[in-house]
Amino acid sequence: MQLTFHGAAECVTGSCFLLDTGKMRILVDCGLFQGSKEIRQRNYGHFPFSPQTIDLVLLTHAHIDHSGLIPKLVKEGFSGPILGTGCTVDLCHVLLPDSGSIQETEVQRKNRKAQRAGKPLVEPIYTMDDAYACLNQFRPVRYNQDIILGDGVRCRFRDAGHILGSALVEVWVREPGGETKIVFSGDLGNKNKPFVRDPEYVEEADYIVLESTYGDRVHQEDYAGSRERLKEVVWSTYRKGGNLLIPAFAVERTQELLYDLFAFTRAGEMPPMQIWLDSPLATAVTNIFGDHPHCFDDEASGMIACGIDPLGLPQLNHALTVEESKMLNQSPGGNIIIAGSGMCDAGRIRHHLKHNLWRPEATVLLVGYQAEGTLGRLLLNGAEKVRLFGEEIVVRADVVSVNGYSAHADQKMLREWVGALRRPPRQVFLVHGEQRAQLALRQVLAEIGVAARIPAWQETVRLEPGRKDEERIWQLLSGLHGRTARYLKANPDPDAYRQVLERLSALDEFLAAGGGRRG
Ligand SMILES: [Zn+2]
Numbered sequence: 001m002q003l004t005f006h007g008a009a010e011c012v013t014g015s016c017f018l019l020d021t022g023k024m025r026i027l028v029d030c031g032l033f034q035g036s037k038e039i040r041q042r043n044y045g046h047f048p049f050s051p052q053t054i055d056l057v058l059l060t061h062a063h064i065d066h067s068g069l070i071p072k073l074v075k076e077g078f079s080g081p082i083l084g085t086g087c088t089v090d091l092c093h094v095l096l097p098d099s100g101s102i103q104e105t106e107v108q109r110k111n112r113k114a115q116r117a118g119k120p121l122v123e124p125i126y127t128m129d130d131a132y133a134c135l136n137q138f139r140p141v142r143y144n145q146d147i148i149l150g151d152g153v154r155c156r157f158r159d160a161g162h163i164l165g166s167a168l169v170e171v172w173v174r175e176p177g178g179e180t181k182i183v184f185s186g187d188l189g190n191k192n193k194p195f196v197r198d199p200e201y202v203e204e205a206d207y208i209v210l211e212s213t214y215g216d217r218v219h220q221e222d223y224a225g226s227r228e229r230l231k232e233v234v235w236s237t238y239r240k241g242g243n244l245l246i247p248a249f250a251v252e253r254t255q256e257l258l259y260d261l262f263a264f265t266r267a268g269e270m271p272p273m274q275i276w277l278d279s280p281l282a283t284a285v286t287n288i289f290g291d292h293p294h295c296f297d298d299e300a301s302g303m304i305a306c307g308i309d310p311l312g313l314p315q316l317n318h319a320l321t322v323e324e325s326k327m328l329n330q331s332p333g334g335n336i337i338i339a340g341s342g343m344c345d346a347g348r349i350r351h352h353l354k355h356n357l358w359r360p361e362a363t364v365l366l367v368g369y370q371a372e373g374t375l376g377r378l379l380l381n382g383a384e385k386v387r388l389f390g391e392e393i394v395v396r397a398d399v400v401s402v403n404g405y406s407a408h409a410d411q412k413m414l415r416e417w418v419g420a421l422r423r424p425p426r427q428v429f430l431v432h433g434e435q436r437a438q439l440a441l442r443q444v445l446a447e448i449g450v451a452a453r454i455p456a457w458q459e460t461v462r463l464e465p466g467r468k469d470e471e472r473i474w475q476l477l478s479g480l481h482g483r484t485a486r487y488l489k490a491n492p493d494p495d496a497y498r499q500v501l502e503r504l505s506a507l508d509e510f511l512a513a514g515g516g517r518r519g
Pocket residue numbers: 061063162187
């Protein structure tokens with residue numbers, strides 16, 4: 001059995017792992033590469049494998065860096081099912097067409113430049129229509145349901161606590177000689193976050209493909225701390241008289257912010273500011289959240305049970321049209337504007353940044369991960385000037401960042417999650433992280449006796465059969481031993497009892513001494 005790391009290897013985005021059991025070819029995630037120009041270039045051209053040969057896709061969650069190349073996969077010939085939780089499937093129904101539309105717009109812009117420069121034109125990675133076409137292949141699955149994928153291969157989705165609907169996927173593969181369990185962590189969440197439940201722990205694994213986004217950091221601030229700081233920033237911006245810009249991912253982060261702003265409002269702790277959700281996508285996602293209350297954690301479920309919509313903020317305005325969004329640019333203050341993209345590398349937030357970054361009374365609040373090469377990372381690093389729409393803009397606004405909203409487990413949580421296994425896995429593969437984070441996490445895991453390695457992009461590794469059959473026989477026999485004893489006790493036949501017991505004990509001893517094992 002082989003595993004190839006086609007994405008999120010030595011980088012954070014483009015999650016894509018190909019598990020080839022010899023009988024089945026399973027793709028876990030098929031994400032878009034995001035970030036620097038060089039990384040994004042990987043989205044173009046053909047896949048390094050033939051999409052027709054893939055039997056099925058297991059999708060951990062709806063984020064574009066995990067799902068964003070599925071339309072291209074289908075366009076290039078993949079015709080199998082795509083399995084994800086019901087919430088993930090619904091989210092993909094809005095996120096993928098949106099991504100298709102972004103691809104089209106980006107290429108139009110590129111081609112206008114190319115035409116002027118007399119260079120050859122490029123095709124979009126996929127279009128909105130391609131994205132709609134792939135949606136027919138999505139199949140919703142439930143958490144904790146055993147799913148037979150094929151001969152000797154089964155899987156189970158469990159809550160990863162990262163965004164609503166997110167999953168970690170356990171895959172069992174039976175081969176001659178034994179069964180191997182591979183766990184794909186997807187993106188693992190933090191504990192005590194609004195809406196989402198805490199990540200589930202796995203009991204056993206032979207191999208783990210583990211995310212490492214924050215492998216080198218321990219979140220200094222928990223969610224409760226960040227929530228307090230959000231309140232402070234809202235008030236300080238109100239007192240300065242400027243606008244508060246919050247670049248936020250349309251999925252999860254936006255809803256968490258709405259949830260908290262609503263909580264402040266209910267507590268009478270909000271200044272009179274207008275709140276704008278300037279993202280039709282985030283509006284659509286918020287509606288999908290409302291359709292999946294069964295995925296909510298206890299607190300949010302409790303509110304719904306009491307007839308409170310946890311996202312039903314009364315002073316919320318939705319800027320759905322471009323005109324409404326532009327009108328906001330004219331307003332010098334008094335607004336809280338939540339807009340995408342979360343890393344400021346695209347979307348309406350860039351217009352708001354252009355109109356506000358130079359104003360000292362404005363504040364930019366960064367609430368999410370800022371990848372290398374993005375405008376968000378530049379602002380986080382304290383850039384004094386940035387370029388937006390070909391114009392140089394001076395940064396005079398306050399730039400504040402909080403990380404308690406992070407949807408990713410930090411080093412401490414990752415260590416705890418791996419450490420919770422009953423026995424160390426044979427090997428952990430660190431993915432979905434920048435080099436520094438991966439090296440630090442590898443070190444931390446070594447301290448708890450767990451061997452981790454950092455696979456290179458496109459690297460293929462061989463997975464040895466995990467639990468040997470002999471080991472399994474031993475376990476079964478020890479169970480049988482007890483059952484046989486109970487049976488004989490209920491049906492006393494002293495002779496049979498003695499004989500069976502003698503034989504089983506001998507076999508137990510033989511196996512316990514390591515007999516029957518091959519290497
Ligand atoms: Zn994610």
